[in-house]
Structures are given as C-alpha cells and as structure tokens.
Amino acid sequence: MISEETRELVDRGVMLPLMEEFYTIQGEGFHKGTAAYFIRIGGCDVGCHWCDVKESWDAEVHPPTPIGQIVENAVKYSKTIVITGGEPLTWDMTELTGNLKKKGCDIHIETSGAYDLSGTWDWICLSPKKIKLPKDEIYPVANELKVIVFNKHDLKFAEEQAAKVSENCILYLQPEWSKREEIIPLIVDYVMANPKWKVSLQTHKYLNIP
Numbered sequence: 674m675i676s677e678e679t680r681e682l683v684d685r686g687v688m689l690p691l692m693e694e695f696y697t698i699q700g701e702g703f704h705k706g707t708a709a710y711f712i713r714i715g716g717c718d719v720g721c722h723w724c725d726v727k728e729s730w731d732a733e734v735h736p737p738t739p740i741g742q743i744v745e746n747a748v749k750y751s752k753t754i755v756i757t758g759g760e761p762l763t764w765d766m767t768e769l770t771g772n773l774k775k776k777g778c779d780i781h782i783e784t785s786g787a788y789d790l791s792g793t794w795d796w797i798c799l800s801p802k803k804i805k806l807p808k809d810e811i812y813p814v815a816n817e818l819k820v821i822v823f824n825k826h827d828l829k830f831a832e833e834q835a836a837k838v839s840e841n842c843i844l845y846l847q848p849e850w851s852k853r854e855e856i857i858p859l860i861v862d863y864v865m866a867n868p869k870w871k872v873s874l875q876t877h878k879y880l881n882i883p
C-alpha cells in the first residue's frame with residue numbers, strides 16, 4: 674500500500690508509476706530507426722485484448738517514482754525521449770514533460786488518446802482504440818495516426834479515424850503482431866490502393882531489441 678501523500682503526488686504528476694525505462698531504437702511509425710530513451714509509465718484502463726504490454730496495466734505494481742529522478746536518468750542516455758505505457762495520459766504529464774523540456778529534450782508520446790491531453794509534446798503518435806475512443810481534443814494535434822490492424826474491419830475504423838486528424842498528420846497501418854502473417858498482405862494491398870496510408874511494422878521485434 675502506498676501512502677496518501679504519495680498518492681497525492683502521483684495525482685499531481687510529481688511522481689509517476691514507472692514500469693521500465695530503456696535506451697533503444699524507436700521501432701514504429703515516423704521515427705522508426707531513431708535512437709531514443711523510452712520511459713514506460715504503468716497504468717492503463719483501455720484493455721486491448723492483443724496488448725503486447727499487459728504487465729503495464731495495473732499501476733499499483735509499478736513504484737511511484739519522482740519525476741526528477743526519471744529525468745536525471747533519461748538525459749544521461751538521450752535527448753530524444755519517448756513516453757509510453759501503459760497509457761501515459763492516465764496521468765498528468767505537465768511536470769514530467771516540463772522538466773524534460775528544461776533539459777532541452779525532444780519529447781514524443783505514444784498514446785491511445787483516451788484521456789485528457791496533458792504535457793508539452795514535440796511529437797504525438799495517436800493510436801486510437803475502438804473500445805475507448807480518443808478524446809476530440811487530440812485529433813487536431815496528432816502528428817501521426819497509427820492504427821493497429823487485427824482484422825479487416827479495422828481498415829474501416831482506420832478511415833473513420835483518419836477523417837478526424839489534421840491534413841499534415843501522417844497515416845500508418847500497423848499489423849497486430851500475433852496476426853502479422855495474415856494481416857501484412859491485407860495492409861500491403863490496402864496501402865497500394867490507398868496511398869495516403871503507409872505501412873508501419875514493429876521493427877524492434879524483428880531486430881530483437883526492447
């Protein structure tokens with residue numbers, strides 16, 4: 674059990690439940706191939722059945738960590754930071770991103786957009802989920818839209834979501850990992866027929882890196 678005081682600090686985003694942090698190569702989307710320091714914050718209530726980090730869902734098992742400590746550690750490795758989870762927007766990201774900005778970092782977020790947008794971001798990757806749709810406020814500011822394709826119907830969902838983002842937002846279809854052999858041919862045909870879309874693969878999984 675954590676104390677009332679700690680809970681209050683987590684509510685304010687001064688401490689955050691840290692699951693893991695690692696220096697790696699961004700595997701997905703627009704910045705794939707770029708070295709970046711990943712900060713994975715615990716806690717997610719969205720519940721995607723194919724989620725590849727289910728261990729992140731329960732915030733209670735991830736230690737509340739002062740953001741000063743997270744930032745100090747991160748900048749030893751990289752000025753390009755990816756905040757992911759879990760669902761990072763479960764929490765108030767103002768303090769964490771404000772402190773990373775003071776250190777001159779370029780800050781990216783991986784989010785479902787299902788909760789209020791907080792924080793200062795240089796790059797927003799919006800990966801919308803049917804079961805808990807993004808809040809309206811995030812669509813106009815998303816830099817990339819990355820829809821996970823698990824079945825054919827997800828292509829229709831992808832078009833509905835693409836209609837809501839800005840003109841400059843880069844559109845990606847990413848195969849759900851466990852169904853990739855079946856889904857990749859579907860995505861390849863779809864992107865050739867609808868070239869406003871691009872393919873995104875989880876290249877880190879092919880590279881055997883975190």
Ligand SMILES: C[S@@+](CC[C@H](N)C(=O)[O-])C[C@H]1O[C@@H](n2cnc3c(N)ncnc32)[C@H](O)[C@@H]1O
Nearest residue numbers: 723724725758759760783784785800848849850
């Ligand atoms: C684990 S999520 C964490 C961030 C946030 N909760 C979200 O969903 O955007 C990071 C990225 O991985 C994607 N993802 C999760 N499980 C996946 C899977 N089995 N196959 C492909 N992409 C997956 C998500 O859609 C998201 O773009």
Ligand SMILES: Nc1nc2[nH]cc(C(=O)O)c2c(=O)[nH]1
Nearest residue numbers: 698699700701757783877883
């Ligand atoms: N290398 C690497 N790239 C990623 N891009 C998004 C990831 C995520 O889990 O948010 C991820 C990840 O877990 N590893």
Ligand code: SF4
Nearest residue numbers: 717719720721724759
């Ligand atoms: S929103 Fe993200 S972290 Fe949450 S269950 Fe879905 S893929 Fe996993």
Ligand SMILES: [Mg+2]
Nearest residue numbers: 725726757883
């Ligand atoms: Mg991942």
